[in-house]
Amino acid sequence: MFSGIVEGTGKVAKIEKEKDNITFTLFWDKADELKIDQSLSHNGVCLTVVAVDPEEKTYKVTAIRETLIKSNLGLLEEGSEVNLERSMTMNGRLDGHIVQGHVDQTAICTAVEAAEGSWYYTFEYVFDKEKAKQGYMTVEKGSVSVNGVSLTVVNSRDNTFQVAIIPYTYEITNFHTFQVGSVVNLEFDILGKYMSKLLKYQ
Numbered sequence: 270m271f272s273g274i275v276e277g278t279g280k281v282a283k284i285e286k287e288k289d290n291i292t293f294t295l296f297w298d299k300a301d302e303l304k305i306d307q308s309l310s311h312n313g314v315c316l317t318v319v320a321v322d323p324e325e326k327t328y329k330v331t332a333i334r335e336t337l338i339k340s341n342l343g344l345l346e347e348g349s350e351v352n353l354e355r356s357m358t359m360n361g362r363l364d365g366h367i368v369q370g371h372v373d374q375t376a377i378c379t380a381v382e383a384a385e386g387s388w389y390y391t392f393e394y395v396f397d398k399e400k401a402k403q404g405y406m407t408v409e410k411g412s413v414s415v416n417g418v419s420l421t422v423v424n425s426r427d428n429t430f431q432v433a434i435i436p437y438t439y440e441i442t443n444f445h446t447f448q449v450g451s452v453v454n455l456e457f458d459i460l461g462k463y464m465s466k467l468l469k470y471q
Contacts, residue, residue: 271310272357273365273412273419275442278350282327289334291343292319297353300326308370310354312443313417313454314340315370340372341416341452350443352417365419366412367459373405376415378451379429388434389423390415390447394455396428402469404462414456418442 279297301323308315309330316330337343345351376394392415397405407413407422407430420432439445447453
């Protein structure tokens, strides 16, 4: 379980393909604090740490076929920046929102607009009416996870929405690498999914 408050970015150091799976080796300055079997969010995708090299400050995670199909991890290259967040502790404040690390689908960045010190990003995703009835959608001023970053939705439409990015988020996450055409991971708000399910049985 995560909060969508990204701790920083790591860089892909190596990519190893084995059948339908991909094992990523990533460099992160906090890698020496990680432990094998620990959950870590990568662009919003929960993956398990399978190896750690404290001296090199690298670690390994493996993404299976299902994860690669639903996320942008299969598009990563050596040198790609990845948003990273360790699982949240239950004795502190929830600064973002509840993020499971279970990506629902990808979206494409269709616009990046500078706004006197901040930025507006527009994202477009494939809209499915039946899935929307199950909570797979955005709502105005609601929460959404974009590449693992907890954000507030503005200008929500059926298949598009915008988010406003402050300078701190721009610098500490991989948002500064996004451009028109960039593919990002989306996780819709789990509370909306539960509410949609409950309303179905009213």
